[in-house]
Amino acid sequence: MVLCLALVPLVSTGSFTLGRYTTAILLMVAALGLNLALGYAGQLVLGHVVIMAVAAYSAAMISVFAELAFVPSLLAGVVIGTIFGTLMMSVGIRVGGWYLALVTLFSVLVLPHAAQLFPEWSGGEFGVTGMASPTLFGYPLGSVGMYLVVVAGFAAVWFASANLINSAWGLRFRALRDAPRAAESVGIDLVSTRLYVYIVSSVPPALAGTLLAFSERFVHYDSFxxxxxxxxxxxxxxxxxxxxxxxxxxxxxxxxxxxxxxxxxxxxxxxxxxxxxxxxxxxxxxxxxxxxxxxxSAGRKDGIPTTDANPAPLAASMAEAAADPAARDEAVVELTKVEKRFGGNHVLKGLNLSVRRGSLLGVVGPNGSGKSTLLNTLSGFVKPDSGTIKLKGMDIAGWPIHRRAAMGLGRTFQVPQLIDELGPLENIAVGLVARERATYLAPFFQTPGVRKANAERHQASFATFAELRLPNDLLDLTAAKIPLGLKRIVEVGRAIVSRPDVLLLDEPTAGLDDSERAEFGQLLRYLQGAGMTVVVVEHNVPFVLEYCDELVLLESGEITVHADMSKPLPARLRSYLSYAPEHHPGADQASLTQEAQDAS
Incomplete structure (x- = not known):
């Protein structure tokens, strides 16, 4: 496509026609920047036209008043336009959606008035003229030369943005757009990701604006x-x-x-x-x-492994922690006097909880008892009013979500949060990008380091995919077409691919049939056997009785029972479960499960 554009002057040499082609290509460049922000990252920004205007005015005024040549004026215009665009869109760190759209659209409406406030610089109603004739290496460009420079700029933006989207930043952008809560839960800092989006999406319109100013040799606010x-x-x-x-x-x-x-x-x-x-x-x-x-050739092939991937499986990578009896007895999660109110509703009332390393803890309780609030408080989505939350001995109560994830806290959600347009491997890979060293310029050029990181991420994702025994047929599907039960497994894969110490699951068996629940239960047993600590909020009584080795009853924001499932169940827990079998240590698990299923 770029080659075809470069050959246009051979068939159309008229300066007027080439000027129109030049303008058209520059508008496509600006649209590529908008696509990065709106299309890939889901940021509803509508001020890219003003970025073009600021860059154009800056380059023109620098050329006219500072009497700088084409190249330094061009670079200065791009830098100033990028800085302005980043500042304008940075309100998206605090607001989003249509609020962000209105704020950025407001800048478009204000532009004519702002230009008229400084007529001695902007030319007011007459615009800016008199820029230096574009030259490169001492040679005047002319209409053909300027057109070729614009084509080169388009090619650079096209390939740089494509390389960026094919790197870890592409996964970050899409996760920010489709699953921001899930992105935070695997360690992605949404603030820094948004800021990077604003910077890189400002460069194309800034470049387009400066080139448009020198192409037309005239800048006026009516053009923007x-x-x-x-x-x-x-x-x-x-x-x-x-x-x-x-x-x-x-x-x-x-x-x-x-x-x-x-x-x-x-x-x-x-x-x-x-x-x-x-x-x-x-x-x-x-x-x-x-x-x-x-x-x-529309078959979906991206993301399907083409090489054998066989890094150390989860069980092997965590075997040391699993094999250490002392480590399994220590408390990996401790909550002390945790309080949380929502207005007048006292949800968590001085809650105390200790979770042993390597345990599979089930949390049950009636609706409204605070189970989801407990998970959200642990993972950082809800800030407690008071109390301490310790993870591996460190108080994390005031930590942001992504920092808790980096400390080894993973979670899934009641409704699976996946990137629908991507397949299972890419969705699992989202769990790894926060563990990689962030590079800001290398992804534009697909350097050997970026390609190596992509390959390693791909390999680790496929290893987790195979480890979870997901069917290979899923490799040809996007997440939108995957059945609910398998979506939950993929989401678990995203949570465990970085090997967290603690995994929080919020009603993971909701919507699953009996066979899918059994497979999910075996998966939890496997993760526990690998040394991972699992906390699961669940309403399905037979499931928690069969697979959990500890059970917590949460009622009205208080833990009323914390039971060891290898011992007889306390009377209060029996009453809640509406199930009171003679539960002795070492009882036959199949018999116990059948009784629970009959009772439920």
């Missing part, structure tokens, strides 16, 4: 209006947000329409509005995702 914002947004949505070719497929017909009817024609705005409606209502995921299944 709400219509251009609608053009970029419609192009990304219509083609397929978060896809490699979606931006190109969506922008091409819109640019043809715009050039045909004229950018200031009322039909242009109507056409853009219709395109946005078509993209939202008919092609809900965009043109490219809708047409991809019709292509002959």
């Amino acid at each position: 209006n709400i219509g251009l914002t609608l053009l970029l947004l419609t192009g990304v949505v219509l083609g397929g947000a978060g896809t490699k070719w979606g931006t190109i497929a969506g922008m091409l017909p819109l640019l043809v329409l715009s050039f045909w009817v004229g950018p200031f024609s009322p039909y242009n705005a109507i056409g853009l509005g219709v395109g946005l409606l078509v993209g939202a209502l008919i092609f809900t995921n965009g043109l490219v995702p809708a047409l991809l299944p019709l292509m002959p």
Whole structure:
């Protein structure tokens, strides 16, 4: 595609025509930046047009008033535009969704007024003119040379963004968009991820704005209006947000329409509005995702292992902890006098709990007793009002979620939180990216270090996939098409691929049939045998009786029973379970389970 664009001057040498092609390509560059933020990372930002304007004005004013040449003015414009874009979008660290959209869209509406406040610099209503003629290595570029520079810029942005998305940052971006709670639970810092998104998505529009200023030799705020914002947004949505070719497929017909009817024609705005409606209502995921299944080679191959992956299995990697009797007797999790209120509702009332290393602890209790709040308080999604929470002897009560995950605390959710467009291997791999050393420039170039990290992540994900005995048929499916029971196993894979010390499970058997529950129970036994501590909140009585070796009864925010399942059940726990068999140490487990199933 880039080669075809580079050959355009051979068939179209008119400066006017080349100028229109130049503008079209630069708008695609800006749309690529919007696709990084909106499509891949799910950040609803609508201010990329203002980034173009700030970069264009900055480069033009530096060229005119500082009398700098084309290249330094270009670099200065890109830097200033990127800084402005990062600052403008940084409100997304505190707000999201339509609030972020409104804040960034406000900057588009303010732009004309801001430009008119400083007419001595911005030219006011007359714009900025008189920039230095673009030269490169001392040679004037002309219309053809400028066009080729723009094509080179487009190629650089295209390949750099594609390389970035194929690195660990691509997984971070998608997790931020589709499963932010799950991303935090495996150690991904959402604040730093958002900030990186804002920086890298600001570079393409900043580059487009500076090149547009030197291409047209004129900068005016009317060129960066709400219509251009609608053009970029419609192009990304219509083609397929978060896809490699979606931006190109969506922008091409819109640019043809715009050039045909004229950018200031009322039909242009109507056409853009219709395109946005078509993209939202008919092609809900965009043109490219809708047409991809019709292509002959549309089979999903990315992410399927092509090499043998056989790193140390989970059981081997944790065997030392599992084999040490002293380690198994120590408390890996300790809660002391933990209090939590939601308004006037006292959910956790001075809760005390100690969880032994290597135990499989079940938490039961009536609805509203505080079970999910207990898990959320442990993992950091809820901040306790008072009390201490210790993990491996360290008080983590005030720690953020991602830092707790880095300390060895993993969890799953009642409703599996997966990235629907990716397969099981990539979803499992999300659990590893926070453990890798973050690199900020190398992913753009796919350096040997980045390729090695990708290969190792892929290998470890496949090893966990095989270790969990997931069927190979899943490798051809995206997460959206995986059955619920297997989704829960994939989510467990994401949680354990980094080998946490403690795994928290929130109603993992909900929606599973008997055979799936049995398979899941065997998985928990395997994880426990490997030395992992498992805490499971569950309503299914036969399940917890069969697979848990300790049971906690939580009632009205207080632990009323903490029972060892190898000993007779306390009367209060028997009463809650509506089940009172003669439970003696060493009793036949199959008989006990059958009685529990009959009672339930």
